[in-house]
Amino acid sequence: MSQSTYNKLWTDAHKELDDLLSQELPPEPLPPERDRVVFFQRLTTLYVRYVRIFRQLEEAYEEIVHPQKRRLIRDVLNEVIGRVLELKNEMVEKEFSEYHYMDDVIQDLKLMPEDLEIPIPKYFSRERSKALQEQAAVLHSILVQKGIVEKPKSAAVPLMSQEEAIRIIQVSERARQGCLRTNIMKEIRRDAERQRKAADKGAGGVTVEQAAIQIQKVWKGYVQRKRTKQECEDEMIALGMSMKPSLAQLPPSVLLAEDKKAARRAKREEHEEDYQKALISIFNILRETEGPDMKETMKDQIRQWFIECHDATGSFPEYPKEEEGGSAAIFANKTPEQLMEEMAATELDEEQTKLKEKEQQKDKAKGKAKGEEQETEPGLKLGPSEFLNELQNNHKMFTEVWKKRDESYNFSQRHDAELIKEEKRKQLDAEIRLQVDELMRQELANWKIAVEGKKGKGKGKGKGKGKAGGKKKKASKSGKKKKKADRDLTAERSLESLYEELVVEGLLKPAQNVKLHDFIGDYSYLGTTLRQTDIEPMPSLSDVRQVITLCAVLPLGSQAIHEKAPLLKALLLVGPSGVGKKMLVHAICQETGANLFDLSPLNLVGKYPGKSGLQMMLHMVFKVARLLQPSVVWIGDAQKMFYKKIPKEDKALDPKRLKKDLPKILKTIKGEDRVLIVGTTNNPLNADLKLLCKFYTKIILIPRPDYASRFVMWKELIQRNGGVVTSALDLSSLAKISDGYTQGHLVQVAKEILTERRVQQLAKRPLTIREFVSPLSKIDPVFQNEEEALKTWYAKTPLGKKRVRAATGMDGEESAAAKGGKTDKKKGKK
Ligand SMILES: Nc1ncnc2c1ncn2[C@@H]1O[C@H](COP(=O)(O)OP(=O)(O)OP(=O)(O)O)[C@@H](O)[C@H]1O
Secondary structure, eight states: OOHHHHHHHHHHHHHHHHHHHHHHSOSSOOOOBOOHHHHHHHHHHHHHHHHHHHHHHHHHHHHOOOHHHHHHHHHHHHHHHHHHHHHHHHHHHHHTOSOOOOHHHHHHTTOOGGGGOOOOOTHHHHTTHHHHHHHHHHHHHHHHHTTSSOOOOOTTSOOSOHHHHHHHHHHHHHHHHHHHHHHHHHHHHHHHHHHHHHHHHOTTOSOHHHHHHHHHHHHHHHHHHHHHHHHHHHHHHHHTSSOOHHHHSOOHHHHHHHHHHHHHHHHHHHHHHHHHHHHHHHHHHHHHHTHHHHHHHHHHHHHHHHHHHHHHHSSOOOOOOGGGTGGGGGGTTOOHHHHHHHHHHHHHHHHHHHHHHHHHHHHHHTHHHHHHHHHHSSSBOOOOOSSHHHHHHHHHHIIIIITTOOOTTOTTOOOOHHHHHHHHHHHHHHHHHHHHHHHHHHHHHHHHHHHHSSOHHHHHHHHHHHHHHHHHHHHHHHHHHHHHHTOOTTTTSOHHHHHHHHHHTTSEEOOOSOOGGGSOOOOOSSHHHHHHTTOOOOOOHHHHHHHHIIIIIHHHHOHHHHHHSOOOOEEEEEOSTTSSHHHHHHHHHHHHTOEEEEOOHHHHTTSSOHHHHHHHHHHHHHHHHHHTOSEEEEESSGGGGGBSSOOGGGGGGOTTTTTTHHHHHHHHOOTTOOEEEEEEESOGGGBOHHHHHHHOSEEEEOOOOOHHHHHHHHHHHHHHTTOOOOTTSOHHHHHHHTTTOOHHHHHHHHHHHSOHHHHHHTTTSOOOTHHHHHHHHTSOOOOHHHHHHHHHHHHTSHHHHHHHHHHTTTTTTHHHHHTTTOTTHHHHHO
């Protein structure tokens, strides 16, 4: 596709955005919505529409080669992602569920389930690919050096001795001769049998005609069977149940498009390089050509201001300080008196903001009580957004600068020099203003001495100094306290040495090479329908993938998003053994390029003993995690840290070691730290629920696969292991009989069946469902009571409790939320 196609995609995204922004930021704020059904409908529709814009912008950002357009798209993309995260958070808070089903909205908007799949922006990994490769190489070399992993053996090293090789050849040769002899013996025996049968029937028993009939019978049967099979396959193709063999391969047009994409990527890099060079050269030219004029004009304007102030007030003004914007503040269309008043007011403001901050902190403490009050307030309202204002500004920029720009002259889509000039003029203005301010401050002081006969600066300076001195004193006191708390225990050590120590101790590990799209799973098509009939649906694996992308991958992937999006510090993945919890942790690291720290109880045995050792270990882990962010701190068997009573077999692990110190460290993680603690557990029932839920603020229940997911998973797993799915294998029945088994079980069975030998036989003997029955029957599935226990446990978590309360109608209005807010869709539409 051409650049104009992607430009159109970008413009379409902004058209949709324009409509959404006018809905979200109306001139008069919307009153709270009393009807929950209408509110949820609005919220879900907003979410779906933002996700569509997100997908469009992500594609446009990857393909557009114009460097200035890409910058704007990137900003808008990040803001749209942030807004999607905010809306998801709203849905969780208002619907009391981590999973949301939108099949009805998809139907209304005539979309496909794939249109709701949250993409992971490719720039997350692309922009850091070089750094990540280097980091991976360093990690690998440390592991090899310390003998933690084996060095790959070079090809030059002899693999075996001569005697050994001869022995293997002899064994194979004898086996080959044995097979040959057996076949000859078989043939001889078959001949003898045939002769014996012929002798029994008597010679000349079969006429030529009879022989011909026999041959015809066999041949006709064979031909008919072949024809019927072909007709059957044709019918399936006609019904759209199977694919034409010619379509199984990628068509040439797709291959060509892929080539074009690669070429476009190279072009993108080239244009970016040109742009960077142009930024420097244009700035230098501007400085030389326009700089001196700018300087003189500024000086004249400022002098004029001195004189006007003196005429109006009888004295020279105080020069605005650098932090107040310097002389730039003078030219904001204000009279000298207004300006002086403002300068006095800013000092007052500073004090007031401090007071406000204190009050806000107090309010936060009272947050819970307030939150409850708000819940009882009539009507529902969307919370304030951190992204909408910026989004609106950038959308305005698109409308003013790019929407109607004539680009007929710019076929190759290189940068626009005029736009760079506009931008750089502002930068030059700021740079020159700093110099001019310095000069003019001096000049003003001289004027004051000459006209008023005193040192103009004296008063202001003294005042300023006094204040600043006071502040410093206060700051140093609080600073001392802070320093005590956050004392750097490893201040004298380099980051490299800390990194190496953590790798050697096994606390920092390489993440497995799995991506989130390897987490196979299909969409849940019945979510809303089930909720309408008061049945809480089990989420599908596609829902799990989406939730993990939203709550972990997107915030960790970008600093700009993480700083403003709803902050999540600790996430708990709960589910039966083998549902892919560990796989998801590794996938999060791979998708975001995060470092993986392992603080699982089993991994900590015997490491950093004692209280000070523990402190040092946590300090090192979180220091390196912050400095090399993004980072994921994984805690396997997370329930063990919060055991109610430590079982005998786990006493040696000292599983509660981190119980006191880790929550303290959690508090120090701020919005700017891209560090996420991810716990995994398959048995949360043994843990103290209250403490567990206090630590992990988000808990995600991962189910075993449903029918649709098992169907796609079997197909994928068979292909991944070298198998071929033919009509001889009834996938639907296989998916049916494997109900109750987890993804791990399916992986295990697929590997067990598709051995190297079996794969070689596939051409002659295709896979059948019978082969799967025996290995499946040897594994225990997830039993109903185990699943129910997990569900019951989840219902006792804070979010689960709210949902149960709402579903049982204890909270009147909330019951609608429990039914997905969509129980009566028609009513909502009215
Ligand atoms: N959705 C999926 N698609 C493909 N493979 C999967 C999926 N889920 C899990 N697997 C595979 O199943 C196996 C078991 O997964 P994993 O070890 O992550 O499970 P777990 O929930 O962490 O188990 P445990 O609780 O026992 O630690 C792995 O090989 C993983 O790759």
